[in-house]
Amino acid sequence: MHRVGTAATCAALALGACAQEEAAEADSTVFIEEMTWTEIRDALDAGKTTVIVPTAGTEQNGPHMVMGKHRYIIDEASDRIARELGNALVAPSVTYVPEGGVDPPSGHMRYPGTITLPNEYFMKVLEYAALSFRAHGFTDIVFIGDSGGNQGGMEEVVNMLNEAWGGEGARVHFIGDYYSANGFRDWLIEQGETDETIGRHAGISDTSILLYVAPEHIREDQLAPGGAFEDSGVSGDPTRASAAYGSVGMDLRVDAAVTQIRAATGSM
Secondary structure: OOOOOHHHHHHHHHHHHHHHHHHHHHHHOOEHHHOOHHHHHHHHHOOOOEEEEEEOOEOOOOOOEOOOHHHHHHHHHHHHHHHHHOOEEEOOOEOOEOOOOEOOEOHHHHOOOOEEOOHHHHHHHHHHHHHHHHHHOOOEEEEEEOOHHHHHHHHHHHHHHHHHHOOOOOEEEEOOHHHHOOOHHHHHHHOOOOHHHHOOEOOHHHHHHHHHHOHHHEOHHHOOHHHHOOOOOOEOOHHHOOHHHHHHHHHHHHHHHHHHHHHHHOOO
16 A cells, blocks of 8 residues: 655645635635635625725835835724624725825925825726725725825715715715824823824824834834924924824724714614
8 A cells, every 4th residue: 555655744734734724814804905706705795795995105204104104004904994893805905195296296295205196096096996896796885094185085986976876786985084083183182292292294193003003114213303304204203102002093093983884884
């Protein structure tokens, strides 16, 4: 009788374990990018008919924080939101968004590495993402943005599509509370921070959340009030940021989004 050698047996067992691990991972992920089309089909059949379309951006965040800050934050938030909802998947994050003019460079485009997209083209990307998901059977399409420049375009597309569709087939939802009504700034002020230290860009809020989500993307030796030099791209004092602050900030953003989504979709 032919006997399989020990090395081959171990390899076969290892492959089996790998296959089981990959299957478990496919079952547990909520990210469409990490799923096959048949897994997405089965998820839809099982009632996962909400899809979150996160919008981020590729922009300067001072000398201490990487260009992809918004994507790292919105990916973590979307994962948590989808899991809490229980009936949602997450689309690939949109990282090309309005960031200022090209000629002459304005806004964040004044800093190397920033990528901009005119608002009308950003809106067209969102429109066709929504059309795609509607065609596949998703009934609630949710736009969430981690950047201020994204908010108006998302809301416009939602209004346009809902009017065009008339409630047939799917609905689109703009979840603005995630970004603008999450209560994090008020909470920071309760902790003794001020409008000046919190700042408006690359200050305490975003730096704290990225320290919590992906601390490897913070250059701690570059942390300085106001970025340490004129026109650094920093507003506020990121030296006062902390992962502990960031944990609270992420919880508040996720809670605000989940509450608004449930209200919008009637799944309270």
